[in-house]
Amino acid sequence: MPKELIRLLDCSMAFDGEVVLNNLNLYINDKEFLTLLGPSGCGKTTTLRIIGGFQRQSSGDVFFDGVRINDVPPHKRMVNTVFQKYALFTHLNVFENVAFGLKLKREEGKKLSKNEITSRVSEMLDIVSLNGFEKRDVSSLSGGQQQRVAIARALVNQPKVLLLDEPLGALDMRLRKDMQNELKRIQQATGITFVYVTHDQEEALAMSDTVVVMEKGVIQQIGTPEDIYNEPKNAFVADFIGESNIVDGCMHSDGVVEIFGRKFACLDRGFAPMEPVDVVIRPEDVDIVDVKDGMLTGTVTNITFKGMLYDIIVDFKGFKWLIQTTDLSPVGSKIGIKIDPDGIHIMKKGEFSGMFGDYSSYSAEYDDISDVEYEPDGADSEAAAYET
Numbered sequence: 001m002p003k004e005l006i007r008l009l010d011c012s013m014a015f016d017g018e019v020v021l022n023n024l025n026l027y028i029n030d031k032e033f034l035t036l037l038g039p040s041g042c043g044k045t046t047t048l049r050i051i052g053g054f055q056r057q058s059s060g061d062v063f064f065d066g067v068r069i070n071d072v073p074p075h076k077r078m079v080n081t082v083f084q085k086y087a088l089f090t091h092l093n094v095f096e097n098v099a100f101g102l103k104l105k106r107e108e109g110k111k112l113s114k115n116e117i118t119s120r121v122s123e124m125l126d127i128v129s130l131n132g133f134e135k136r137d138v139s140s141l142s143g144g145q146q147q148r149v150a151i152a153r154a155l156v157n158q159p160k161v162l163l164l165d166e167p168l169g170a171l172d173m174r175l176r177k178d179m180q181n182e183l184k185r186i187q188q189a190t191g192i193t194f195v196y197v198t199h200d201q202e203e204a205l206a207m208s209d210t211v212v213v214m215e216k217g218v219i220q221q222i223g224t225p226e227d228i229y230n231e232p233k234n235a236f237v238a239d240f241i242g243e244s245n246i247v248d249g250c251m252h253s254d255g256v257v258e259i260f261g262r263k264f265a266c267l268d269r270g271f272a273p274m275e276p277v278d279v280v281i282r283p284e285d286v287d288i289v290d291v292k293d294g295m296l297t298g299t300v301t302n303i304t305f306k307g308m309l310y311d312i313i314v315d316f317k318g319f320k321w322l323i324q325t326t327d328l329s330p331v332g333s334k335i336g337i338k339i340d341p342d343g344i345h346i347m348k349k350g351e352f353s354g355m356f357g358d359y360s361s362y363s364a365e366y367d368d369i370s371d372v373e374y375e376p377d378g379a380d381s382e383a384a385a386y387e388t
């Protein structure tokens with residue numbers, strides 16, 4: 001059984017009357033890699049600062065290991081933080097930077113011998129793969145190496161929890177990927193609980209045990225990366241995590257949804273008969289077939305070569321979907337599509353309905369099509385079916 005380490009209970013935060021965190025409820029398990037994910041301004045840093053004790057929540061409670069710690073100052077919480085700007089001491093070398101926290105401890109009266117300090121620092125440099133760098137000037141290190149010094153410096157005090165606020169934000173793509181693997185390895189090797197902040201969904205999916213998706217100071221969904229990707233709770237989550245076509249549908253009965261006037265088999269159940277719903281279809285879950293075999297037919301309006309596959313935009317009577325495929329279908333060609341039941345995900349209508357998941361802006365033809373007078377050439381039987 002995982003053991004709960006941190007709990008935020010009904011935590012809200014307001015600055016000058018403006019609510020930036022609205023009734024957050026969240027628990028974090030011991031040894032978990034949990035990521036707060038969301039767009040700029042959604043409240044990720046504020047949440048992290050409340051856990052670290054740098055910010056006092058306007059209302060609600062924070063618990064650590066079952067004990068309320070609202071009034072415990074940051075340095076007395078068993079938590080350490082790594083920031084985006086890692087703020088290394090540029091006048092100190094790598095060894096001295098990592099040893100800094102331990103020396104502070106010694107001054108606080110917790111006696112650590114010189115040998116103990118050397119061996120602890122060396123152990124930390126081992127963990128972040130920087131052995132042999134002890135005497136190097138930190139300003140002579142690459143961005144990734146500096147980041148690893150910052151992590152070693154935070155880990156050397158053996159915190160129970162490490163808070164990381166967009167720690168890879170300053171690194172280029174390649175280094176970011178390497179450091180993601182490195183951080184995951186460090187987290188597993190040390191067994192320290194990581195609370196990680198990012199606005200990069202790929203990073204969150206790749207690294208985390210649990211992802212917390214936030215928007216407008218509200219937790220939209222908590223789950224494993226697979227849950228969040230496969231079973232998004234609303235249009236915001238579906239759109240923020242990966243690419244999604246989100247279309248209006250109507251739930252006919254359990255396992256049957258109507259889209260564009262056509263019935264599709266799906267796995268979802270438990271909705272009211274004829275309940276209007278949002279339907280998520282991921283671009284990789286659409287199969288291209290001959291027009292005669294298609295559940296729907298559409299016209300390709302745009303192609304982007306992505307290396308492994310093509311991103312194509314397909315117009316279904318004015319609604320544009322993104323489809324990912326390895327087969328090239330030229331612009332202007334008609335295609336049929338098939339979607340397996342497990343490629344269709346149904347969500348309840350909510351505040352984000354109609355705001356996301358539409359790829360119309362991909363194509364210049366959008367202006368023509370959004371014109372009510374516009375009638376595409378050769379409107380086919382599928383279009384007729386849609387109109388009924």
Ligand SMILES: Nc1ncnc2c1ncn2[C@@H]1O[C@H](COP(=O)(O)OP(=O)(O)OP(=O)(O)O)[C@@H](O)[C@H]1O
Binds near residue numbers: 041043
């Ligand atoms: N000290 C403060 N005073 C006033 N407003 C604040 C303060 N700190 C944060 N805010 C506001 O709270 C909201 C959430 O900020 P926060 O820094 O938590 O967002 P974030 O999700 O970390 O965003 P980013 O990805 O840009 O770092 C923002 O609207 C921000 O302007």
Ligand SMILES: [Mg+2]
Binds near residue numbers: 045
């Ligand atoms: Mg932030």
